[in-house]
Amino acid sequence: MQNPASWPREKFCTNLTIFRGTMEDIQFEEYIPAYGIVVENPEPLSAESYAAEAMASDMDPWITFDSRKTPRAEFEGWLETNRPSQVLRFGDEEGGRGPVGWISVIGPKHCPHTGDVTGLQESWVKLVDSGRPITFQTIKELALNHGVLCGKWLMHLETGFKVDHAWACVARATLEGQINSAKVSPRDPKSDSQHVICAYNEDFTDEKSVMRLDAAIRASGVKCLLSYKPDVYTYLGIYRNNRWKLCPTIYESKFDLECVPRRSHIFNKVNNLEVT
Numbered sequence: 001m002q003n004p005a006s007w008p009r010e011k012f013c014t015n016l017t018i019f020r021g022t023m024e025d026i027q028f029e030e031y032i033p034a035y036g037i038v039v040e041n042p043e044p045l046s047a048e049s050y051a052a053e054a055m056a057s058d059m060d061p062w063i064t065f066d067s068r069k070t071p072r073a074e075f076e077g078w079l080e081t082n083r084p085s086q087v088l089r090f091g092d093e094e095g096g097r098g099p100v101g102w103i104s105v106i107g108p109k110h111c112p113h114t115g116d117v118t119g120l121q122e123s124w125v126k127l128v129d130s131g132r133p134i135t136f137q138t139i140k141e142l143a144l145n146h147g148v149l150c151g152k153w154l155m156h157l158e159t160g161f162k163v164d165h166a167w168a169c170v171a172r173a174t175l176e177g178q179i180n181s182a183k184v185s186p187r188d189p190k191s192d193s194q195h196v197i198c199a200y201n202e203d204f205t206d207e208k209s210v211m212r213l214d215a216a217i218r219a220s221g222v223k224c225l226l227s228y229k230p231d232v233y234t235y236l237g238i239y240r241n242n243r244w245k246l247c248p249t250i251y252e253s254k255f256d257l258e259c260v261p262r263r264s265h266i267f268n269k270v271n272n273l274e275v276t
Contacts, residue, residue: 057185060101063087067108067175075175083164084195087186103167104183105174113202115147117235124236134244136270140205143232151204151230153213153253155197155222159187162224163195169220170199178216204230204250207268211276214253214264226253226264251275 065078082103091098123142132138143149155170157163167184174182182199201213210228217226228251233239238248253264266275 057089057101060099062101062183063103064106065104065171065175066106068106068110072175075172079168079171084167084184085159085161085164085187089186089188090190100186102183103186104181105171106181107174107179108177110180113147113150114231115143115149117146117148120146120148120232120235134246136246136250139230139232139236139238139246143230144205148232148235149203149205149230150200151210151228152198152200153210153217153226153228154249155199155217155224155226156194157197157224158194163197166222166224167195167197169222170197170217173216173220174199178220179213204228204232207275210251211266214266218255218264223255223257227251228253 063082065075067075070078084103087100087103088097089100091100120142123146127138127142128134155166157166163184170179170182170184173179180200180202182197184197185195187195199213199217201209203209214226214228227249229249233246233248238244238246240248242248247269250268250270252267252269254267255264256262264276267273268275
């Protein structure tokens with residue numbers, strides 16, 4: 001479902017589906033805040049619960065630098081003003097700032113294309129109702145049939161210098177056109193959850209494209225663990241602890257600081273093979 005008010009919501013935002021039930025009616029983006037609630041004998045949250053907790057992040061306003069419209073001379077000032085460790089998720093009443101869902105940068109060559117998300121979700125309902133096995137391959141077929149092919153590398157970082165530095169690296173690479181688009185979650189002072197940075201490419205089925213995006217992230221200066229998730233999983237509500245026991249990420253990248261030359265070791269989690 002597209003929101004014409006702003007491109008980031010069109011690209012990343014909430015999508016209503018025709019699933020049965022309540023939580024299953026809504027699909028959300030990747031950042032899931034952990035609220036640190038202490039309970040006796042806690043049980044793992046369901047995928048639907050993760051999706052429900054992500055709703056507020058996706059629905060609230062975004063802080064966006066669109067390099068296609070905004071002068072480059074304004075970027076460094078914008079970046080400094082909107083450091084993720086300093087932007088509060090639920091706003092600052094004294095400072096007169098409201099809630100912020102995401103901070104994002106749109107690259108100069110980016111052309112938003114989500115594919116036929118409505119058709120994808122209708123086909124998904126039919127697939128689930130058919131009783132056929134739900135696997136990565138069946139979901140990949142749906143994605144190809146409906147042109148829903150975008151995906152993202154994810155980075156989870158503690159608040160403070162680490163996330164600010166990593167985000168600055170990714171944001172600058174996006175400004176230079178090395179990354180299509182990227183976003184980072186703001187800080188929630190009431191939670192011990194990490195920030196997440198998402199860097200996007202156009203086709204999760206193109207392994208070379210996925211590897212090029214990893215290389216662009218590493219070249220920007222980011223060395224932390226990365227995980228790659230197709231957008232189709234997000235649109236279909238496939239998060240951790242989903243009923244089909246699917247891992248919601250399909251690649252993992254570990255940067256080898258001891259190797260000469262330094263490089264990523266990328267592991268395909270679907271076929272259990274190392275790619276690089």
